[in-house]
Amino acid sequence: MGLTDLGAALLRTLDPETAHRLAIRALQVTPLPAPAADDPILRTRVAGLDLPNPVGLAAGLDKNGEALHGLARLGFGFVECGSVTPLAQPGNPKPRLFRLYEDRAIINRMGFNNAGLEAFADRLAHRPRTAVIGANLGANKDTEDKAADYVKGLIRLKGLADYVTVNVSSPNTPGLRALQGRAALDDLLGRLAEARGDDPTPVFLKIAPDLTPDEIALIAEASLDHGLDALIVSNTTLDRPDSLRSAHRGEAGGLSGAPLKTRAGDALRAAADASAGRLPLIAVGGIESADDAWARIRAGASAIQVYSALIYEGPGLVSRIKSGLTDRLRTEGFSTLAEAVGTGR
Template identity: 60%
Template sequence: MHDLAARALHALDPEDAHGLTIRLLQAGLGPRGGADDPILATDLAGLKLANPVGLAAGFDKNAEVYRPMLAAGFGFVECGTVTPLPQAGNPRPRLFRLSQDRAVINRMGFNNAGLEAFAARLAGARAAGVVGANIGANKDAADRVGDYVTGLERLWGLASYFTINISSPNTPGLRALQTRAALEELLGRLAEARDALPPAGRAPMFLKVAPDLEDGEVEAIVETVAAHGLEGIIVSNTTISRPPLASAQAGETGGLSGAPLMGLSTQVLARFHTAAAGRLALVGAGGIASGADAYAKIRAGARAVQLYSAMVYEGSGLVGRIKRDLAARLRADGFSSVAAAVGTA
């Protein structure tokens, strides 16, 4: 029924459909997942997950519906991206369905209600399950690195983990923070801030990277992340590249997500797995629409996975289908756990 409702929402503008979905979830009309297969239980940088299938950032920007999404069967939910000050984002239209390609292009621009509203809603989240906070910088910030530090400090003790989002293509200049010198400053200041905060609130930190990386950048990012004590990397955000696409809106500006991203993001994930050599926890994101996709990410080196765009086409029942198929694939190949399959491709 929920999958049929998802298809019916395609009659609406994509952003309006998303807003209606959030309101329906707030009203208690979301799906309910059953108990997870024990083979799916896993550990992500010390976070105990009943299953490794997470909801990526972007769906619940303002931490409004993480409880119903956990109830729907996700093993963890990432809220955000949140910036210190509220901002409207880029002008509409800024979200496009590429139905023929099972893809989405967005140029949202970190639209969100700001850190204070986000923090108020996140109170009590850690008791509900594993809920992460994806933090970013305001478009017009004089000190973008300072914005990340502000987000970390304000949400300390509220989030199960933090994601440092420097890889959205929709905030001008943001991806420049992936260069080694800029990343050294960013992660150095964040590590210093974390060390000064109460130990009781300590939570893992992940860096979210783009798939559009040049030769040598993967290794430089891994070494910088490891040197500053972050626990892992999320691979990857949307791409600014354009593989062959059939949809009429393929030329829209913004980040491409969905099925066309699966191959590229998995190749980049495998490069990070090789470079990290077990030192960092990797999360695979980008293009996951099936149990086979999730399994491919895990075998490429991911300890957990995240999805979002595929639900636009498959509905919220997708998470249950992925988990059942993933469990079956693990058993068929003789693995006793998710962890046993990581990096075996």
């Protein structure tokens, strides 16, 4: 077990939110060595972004962009920070973060707690320039015009992030998921396109797993119509599978981790069918091994993201996934990762 994995194991003995704060602090102050160079077979290009490998960090771990230099040294191909809202907000009352150990899962109802857009932008101005950094945008809980909040975020972060993700799929902000309906989505994406202008920074949309294939198809078409660059599939689920065993299984909020695997995989396949290669897909949800990552790539994902599995597996998971993907690509005769995308459909 490496030092970073040992640290993760120690953090699991603490209250989840306390552990999260300490993890961010450790990533800020610990002089981590630079990661080993990735095998060239893992290099890929997604929405114009050159990635050294396809394993990204999902939004939620570093909400305020505080630990980007440390995170960039853990071997990720790209790191997404946020969600950030225009105004700082405390989020929902505590407790709001729960580990479901028996299920290798997490339930959170954080509620977009963050220090606000100005503090976030200031930190991104000092981000590591050798890493691909994305910014995840949210809307304030009490705002009447949520689309306007996303526009504010897009404008303020221009030139600071390598890509921007529009998060309309968190279950913990009232009314947010309603933006995934076609009329509301057309309004939002139209306003974002106008604000974006000729800015080449890629814009992604992060969707919920609790959508029907028809709803996902509508979102894919709207995304194509408005010039979005990729879909992230998917966020946490409101579903509570009967298989959950933890005493925390009845807590309100979004469920992530291993129990999300099937639902997130189904959503990815629906998005792959709907987009038919016209829109890059990034898979997230229940990915905790190289086999899981490989299955999503074969189902149509050009890259993947992890978060909840890191809590149970530690940061060494990143190198284990990369090593497993390298072996699978070579064993199955692919010369690039891009060649494998969608080959299992």
